[in-house]
Amino acid sequence: MSLWGILAINSVAFGGLLFLLSAGFSLIFGLMRIPNLTHGSMFMLGGYVGASLYMTWHLPFWLAALGSAAVVAAFGGVIERLLLRRLSGSILAQVLVTLGISFIVADFCLLTWTGDPISVTTPPALAGGVRAFGLFFTIYRIAIILVACAVAALLWVLLDKTRLGAMIRAGVDDPEMARVVGIRVSRLFTIVFCLGAALAGFGGIMGAPVLTVYPGLDTDMLPLALVIVILGGAGSLLGSLVGSFLIGFVYNFGQAMFPELAYFVLFLPMVLVLALRPQGLFGRHAS
Amino acid sequence: MSALDIAGIDAFYGDSHVLYGVSFALGEARLLGLLGRNGAGKSTCMNVAMGMLRPRGGKVTLFGEDVTGKPPEDLAARGLALVPQGRRIFRSLTVAENLIVAARRTQGNGAHAPWDLATVTSMFPRLKERSRQIAGYLSGGEQQMLAIGRALMSNPRVLLMDEPSEGLAPQIVAEVMATIRRLKEQGLSIILVEQNAKLVFDIADDIVILNSGRVAVSDTKDNLVKQGVDLHQHLGIY
Amino acid sequence: MTATRAALVVALAALAAVPWWVQGDYYISVASQILIYAIFALGVDVLIGYAGLVSLGHAGLFGLAGYAAAVALAGGSGHFGAVALALAVALLGTAVFAALSLRATGIGFIMITLALGQILWGLAYRWVSLTNGDNGVGVATRPMPFGLDLEVASHFYFATLAVFLLALSGAWVFVHSPFGASLKGTRDQPRRMTALGYNVWLIRYFACLFSGLLTAVAGILFVYYTKFISPPTLVLTSSAEAVLMVISGGSGTLLGPIVGAALVVIVKNVASAYIERWNMLLGAIFVAIVVFMPEGLVPGSVRLAQWALKAIRPPPAPAGGSPPGRAGVP
Numbered sequence: 021m022s023l024w025g026i027l028a029i030n031s032v033a034f035g036g037l038l039f040l041l042s043a044g045f046s047l048i049f050g051l052m053r054i055p056n057l058t059h060g061s062m063f064m065l066g067g068y069v070g071a072s073l074y075m076t077w078h079l080p081f082w083l084a085a086l087g088s089a090a091v092v093a094a095f096g097g098v099i100e101r102l103l104l105r106r107l108s109g110s111i112l113a114q115v116l117v118t119l120g121i122s123f124i125v126a127d128f129c130l131l132t133w134t135g136d137p138i139s140v141t142t143p144p145a146l147a148g149g150v151r152a153f154g155l156f157f158t159i160y161r162i163a164i165i166l167v168a169c170a171v172a173a174l175l176w177v178l179l180d181k182t183r184l185g186a187m188i189r190a191g192v193d194d195p196e197m198a199r200v201v202g203i204r205v206s207r208l209f210t211i212v213f214c215l216g217a218a219l220a221g222f223g224g225i226m227g228a229p230v231l232t233v234y235p236g237l238d239t240d241m242l243p244l245a246l247v248i249v250i251l252g253g254a255g256s257l258l259g260s261l262v263g264s265f266l267i268g269f270v271y272n273f274g275q276a277m278f279p280e281l282a283y284f285v286l287f288l289p290m291v292l293v294l295a296l297r298p299q300g301l302f303g304r305h306a307s
Numbered sequence: 308m309s310a311l312d313i314a315g316i317d318a319f320y321g322d323s324h325v326l327y328g329v330s331f332a333l334g335e336a337r338l339l340g341l342l343g344r345n346g347a348g349k350s351t352c353m354n355v356a357m358g359m360l361r362p363r364g365g366k367v368t369l370f371g372e373d374v375t376g377k378p379p380e381d382l383a384a385r386g387l388a389l390v391p392q393g394r395r396i397f398r399s400l401t402v403a404e405n406l407i408v409a410a411r412r413t414q415g416n417g418a419h420a421p422w423d424l425a426t427v428t429s430m431f432p433r434l435k436e437r438s439r440q441i442a443g444y445l446s447g448g449e450q451q452m453l454a455i456g457r458a459l460m461s462n463p464r465v466l467l468m469d470e471p472s473e474g475l476a477p478q479i480v481a482e483v484m485a486t487i488r489r490l491k492e493q494g495l496s497i498i499l500v501e502q503n504a505k506l507v508f509d510i511a512d513d514i515v516i517l518n519s520g521r522v523a524v525s526d527t528k529d530n531l532v533k534q535g536v537d538l539h540q541h542l543g544i545y
Numbered sequence: 546m547t548a549t550r551a552a553l554v555v556a557l558a559a560l561a562a563v564p565w566w567v568q569g570d571y572y573i574s575v576a577s578q579i580l581i582y583a584i585f586a587l588g589v590d591v592l593i594g595y596a597g598l599v600s601l602g603h604a605g606l607f608g609l610a611g612y613a614a615a616v617a618l619a620g621g622s623g624h625f626g627a628v629a630l631a632l633a634v635a636l637l638g639t640a641v642f643a644a645l646s647l648r649a650t651g652i653g654f655i656m657i658t659l660a661l662g663q664i665l666w667g668l669a670y671r672w673v674s675l676t677n678g679d680n681g682v683g684v685a686t687r688p689m690p691f692g693l694d695l696e697v698a699s700h701f702y703f704a705t706l707a708v709f710l711l712a713l714s715g716a717w718v719f720v721h722s723p724f725g726a727s728l729k730g731t732r733d734q735p736r737r738m739t740a741l742g743y744n745v746w747l748i749r750y751f752a753c754l755f756s757g758l759l760t761a762v763a764g765i766l767f768v769y770y771t772k773f774i775s776p777p778t779l780v781l782t783s784s785a786e787a788v789l790m791v792i793s794g795g796s797g798t799l800l801g802p803i804v805g806a807a808l809v810v811i812v813k814n815v816a817s818a819y820i821e822r823w824n825m826l827l828g829a830i831f832v833a834i835v836v837f838m839p840e841g842l843v844p845g846s847v848r849l850a851q852w853a854l855k856a857i858r859p860p861p862a863p864a865g866g867s868p869p870g871r872a873g874v875p
Contacts, residue, residue, distance in 0.1 A: 123828030201409035202383030283667020
């Protein structure tokens with residue numbers, strides 16, 4: 021019984037991390053129509069930068085997390101303005117550029133932080149655990165869940181209650197018409213790309229005490245973001261949320277129950293959704 | 308100075324040549340009816356004027372300023388607004404949000420107060436009632452009102468309307484035409500694209516007829532009426 | 546004899562003579578590697594360049610063929626049987642892949658192929674009872690066709706060259722056939738093709754099968770080359786490298802993928818002796834090509850060469866006095 025309980029808690033926490041990863045990916049894909057193949061790299065970069073800020077420079081953890089998000093956001097901004105904007109006529113070219121950049125980032129991280137995985141110690145304030153309902157909860161995992169929910173709430177307010185959010189949603193609905201009514205869509209692209217990068221970077225450092233940071237984290241996380249966004253629908257925050265927790269469970273329980281077919285179990289729903297309902301469970305337009 | 312001047316426009320969709328040297332001018336505070344059969348190129352003219360389609364030749368001038376090839380958001384900032392064919396309201400936004408995202412503050416058109424959420428919804432009371440509804444669930448007529456209202460929110464000096472009566476019941480069409488008449492009285496310069504010539508003839512000052520991508524007729528309505536010109540051959544309706 | 550034919554003959558002669566002008570078994574092996582990846586890249590290019598479909602999962606098919614051959618050999622099969630089985634398995638896998646992936650085109654196709662490639666990688670990694678997981682599967686010996694010992698680097702090179710030339714001819718015939726023409730039609734004008742009565746889906750499906758065949762051939766050669774296969778061969782990065790090869794060389798051409806494969810293999814094997822982080826270099830080159838020379842190195846170089854030639858040669862005297870065409874004519 022308690023094994024399933026632990027798996028469940030881990031799944032929810034992992035789902036929270038996946039939400040931080042996929043919410044940005046979903047926004048970028050929904051608005052800009054590009055699957056950002058650098059997204060996994062941004063998650064990993066956030067983990068590495070955050071680890072350095074926290075472990076080497078001894079910044080308080082929350083500051084390291086925010087700083088990490090800011091660095092990755094800035095990096096995203098540079099990519100968007102210098103490269104993606106130049107190629108705004110061709111979605112394929114933009115996707116390929118993000119692919120090329122993922123190579124560069126992966127090697128850059130290897131160069132800077134070497135190949136050894138970095139274990140980030142859980143911040144002392146959030147270390148340890150509690151016993152409740154006959155289960156042992158690690159405080160840090162609960163913190164991840166709470167932070168993810170807080171971020172989801174903030175994003176929801178941004179998208180649903182602000183003019184900027186309405187403009188982003190208009191851009192997701194009909195980018196051409198959005199420009200016709202005067203929305204500066206290229207500026208929105210930069211904002212959304214930076215926001216997505218920030219969320220991914222933040223997720224990387226938040227996840228570091230649990231996942232560690234290691235070369236290959238980028239190619240481990242990117243396909244998960246893809247699956248979640250396909251399942252949940254591009255540009256849908258609710259879809260990202262539901263999809264993230266769903267995949268969190270499928271990933272953990274799948275590995276426990278069908279170790280040999282774990283990946284099959286993980287990706288098959290995505291393939292099915294793409295084949296049968298291309299706009300995803302909550303999405304508004306087909307890819 | 309004309310409000311909007313289209314000169315020698317050559318436009319292509321891919322390799323398909325759609326407009327051949329199209330030229331006409333919209334006078335200030337006048338309503339120009341752009342008529343023609345299906346596929347004559349009327350919507351293409353609107354798309355070129357609005358910056359959605361880059362012409363391969365020719366010039367678009369807005370109140371004397373050359374705006375050829377500028378992107379749509381730049382044109383919207385200069386006071387050009389489009390009510391597109393098929394309405395194309397933002398389906399997942401609420402009515403109010405559809406209006407808010409298009410809002411552009413100006414000093415006003417001189418003749419009347421600037422358009423904002425309050426004035427637009429008072430012009431279209433049905434929109435005010437439904438202001439928190441998701442736009443995708445509105446009826447055709449309501450969506451048309453929303454599309455017009457959204458265009459007005461950017462406080463345009465020139466309004467392009469592409470087949471606003473399409474697919475609407477006759478009573479609704481009458482409402483739409485009454486709205487257009489009101490806007491014209493307020494001094495807005497309007498291009499009205501329609502397939503239904505009779506609707507346009509009632510309120511237009513100038514008439515341009517396109518035939519297979521070329522201007523076949525371009526004159527004031529009064530002149531055309533005086534000359535008793537038979538336009539049926541150009542329009543293919545009886 | 547035209548310039549192109551002359552160039553081709555020279556190239557063929559140079560390729561055949563590699564073991565003589567390339568010194569050392571190591572570099573001869575690199576040449577073999579280039580040829581193997583060139584076949585792989587040709588397979589990927591059939592889809593990217595001629596069908597207009599970008600796949601980020603082809604390393605999965607590459608590895609599927611390789612694993613099938615390796616596992617069959619490890620199970621005691623003879624070389625002929627192993628190769629036949631590998632081709633069959635890979636074609637079957639391609640048939641399934643294509644049926645699923647062609648539910649979408651464009652970006653959707655990229656994402657489905659990425660997912661399918663990941664599934665195959667996951668199976669290679671996790672289905673330990675079949676694939677030995679992380680430990681991989683080793684191949685004991687290379688075949689000895691006609692008594693030629695392929696353990697010798699130059700012999701293996703000749704065998705690979707023979708297969709490469711066969712694959713290249715096959716690709717050439719494919720591309721220049723009526724089917725190839727209709728495939729290009731589906732790439733450029735899918736709706737027009739449908740309106741003309743072509744079954745666009747079926748055309749794309751067959752293109753996928755042909756692509757899978759070339760990929761499988763490359764995968765089998767690969768496993769004989771390295772005498773080992775393990776999950777990293779199927780990883781996303783490998784599929785991405787294949788796309789890199791095609792795009793950087795020039796998609797939609799036959800020379801492009803070959804040049805691209807050479808570029809990537811040389812950077813990997815040769816540059817890596819001087820630059821430790823060659824992946825970064827690869828990524829940077831790729832980004833530069835996509836931004837500045839999106840048609841790829843081969844067409845781009847041809848364009849540059851034509852521009853240079855025009856700049857050197859004086860322009861021909863103008864004929865008659867007719868003014869240039871009116872504004873608007875492209």
